[in-house]
Amino acid sequence: MQPIRVLLADNHTLIRAGLRSLLESMEAVEVVAEASDGRAAIHLVKAHQPDVVLMDVAMPEMNGLEATARIVKEFPNTHVMILSMHANEEYVMQALQAGAMGYVLKDAGVAELELALKSISKGEAYLSPAVSKHVIADYVRRTGGESSTPSHLTPRQREILQLLVEGHSAKEIAARLVISIKTVETHRSQIMERLDIHDVAGLVRYAIRTGLVTADE
Incomplete structure (x- = not known):
């Protein structure tokens, strides 16, 4: 079985280190590179051709949403999963519109992260259950209103x-x-x-x- 090749994109060094340690403890997962901003992530995707990019949203130079849109357009064999602390509809919809295959909250459990990775590496979309709940609630509350994007x-x-x-x-x-x-x-x-x-x-x-x-x- 070929390992799932992952690129980490987050501007916090300690978070990347923690994620790398967590991912490398999983069976058949390999972290191939780390990026501290969206622009660097794009260059590293070109260099390493990972299966999945774990992408933070708020990063300097180029944010994760813009980087996601460019990666999806330029590297169709690489899928992007957003890792975020935000569960509201606006963030999630922007991520999906940018082309992300998945959206997982940073407080998700290890089992959920592993399931999301496996799903997205196979080209299957994945949303955290908590995200789905918030998106539906926000949509109902805001129906008729215009989303500021x-x-x-x-x-x-x-x-x-x-x-x-x-x-x-x-x-x-x-x-x-x-x-x-x-x-x-x-x-x-x-x-x-x-x-x-x-x-x-x-x-x-x-x-x-x-x-x-x-x-x-």
């Missing part, structure tokens, strides 16, 4: 929005993404126009509300 922004705009709210200047973003400062400023103007938000503080609040970044970053 950044889906009407392009991938590049979401990427630039995250870097902006993390405090990077237009010059730093341009250098990081290998584009001109003018292009960054054009994207920033378009983002503000699309969201009808015209100050950085408002962009930060929007990014936190939609899960693009977390308040403690």
Whole structure:
């Protein structure tokens, strides 16, 4: 039996170490690489071609949702499972829309994590029972309301929005993404126009509300 090859993506070193130890104690699971942000995860998926990526959502540089969307598009043989502390409908729906095959809470038991891994490695979707319960409850509560998600922004705009709210200047973003400062400023103007938000503080609040970044970053 071939081992399930796993890549860990989480910006907390101790969490990655704990997950690695836990996964390597499971039969037929091999951790092939670790990433501390979404951009690094994409590069490591290309290098190692893992079966499954265990992906955190809130990471610097590029968050887990954006990284998931790109991995799913560029590497169809690699499946993504989100590991998150959030069980509400908005987070889960964004993860599924990005192409994640599964969503497991960080307080899940070892048996559940192992079951999720085996299911997702075979191309079968998996949602934690607790997540399913919350998603249904949130959906019923919010039926008729509009969910605030950044889906009407392009991938590049979401990427630039995250870097902006993390405090990077237009010059730093341009250098990081290998584009001109003018292009960054054009994207920033378009983002503000699309969201009808015209100050950085408002962009930060929007990014936190939609899960693009977390308040403690």
